[in-house]
Amino acid sequence: MSDPFIVPEEESAAEAIEAIREELELFDDWMQRYRYLINLGEKLPDFPSEWQNDQFRVVGCQSQVWLNFREQEGKLFFAGSSDAVIVKGLIALLLRIYSGRDAVEISQIDPIFITDLGLAGALSANRSNGVASMVKAIQTITQRYL
Template sequence: MTDTPASPFPLEPTPQAAQDAIREEFGFFSDWSERYQYLIDLGRKLPEFPEAWKTEEHRLHGCQSMVWIVPEADRERLRFHAVSDSTIVSGLIYLALRVYSGRTPAEILATDPDYVGDIGLSRQLSPTRSNGLAALLAFIRNEAERRA
């Protein structure tokens, strides 16, 4: 793939360390209005996503919002580039990429997304956002399975 945007992921050395950091960060907030604002802020930190990639081929179905995701692999690691037209969904993408992007297929397959329940997302997200997050996590897992 040419002109691939630089990715900041992974931020932590392991998927578990990323999940621990997410749990710690969300623990600072006392209510969900603050957590939603933090999700929005995280979504704004996603790397640039080329307009040329916003095609049906890269669209993630199962989300109410528009979500595009492009996997990229080298000999060892999988990286994901993704974006949404929704600010909260972009924050959910940021969290998933923080845990899974830049990891080996084995690391991805060995890591359950415990952070989703641990920070309360599973109780706070609307059914459509929950379905979209599940579709995103399934896409990442399927790409890892294909390359394992």
């Protein structure tokens, strides 16, 4: 099986957020953006079935969401998945921003980017709460390494 942990494409979280903003701006409407999110979710590495349990479940998400991490050379790498296709795409976005960064950088990422990218307004209240729960889970893990 391939490595389930996400290695960042961009040098920094700020660069990842800006790249995502530019990608989202390529689409005319939210139906096209939802398709983009679904495609991102389909590209996530396989999440091991043995991690799909309560130990790795993110509390506060309407759909099932799992998150795992590893620390390597001072950086935190995350893996995640969901049973819902759009949520899986949202996980892919979050991991692109947060994974592969050190704890200090992660702790300095302001989750306002969710609103700034237009995601908060385009998602249902339940999905927005789920994204907030995923960010909180990442921040909780990060606190152990500060």
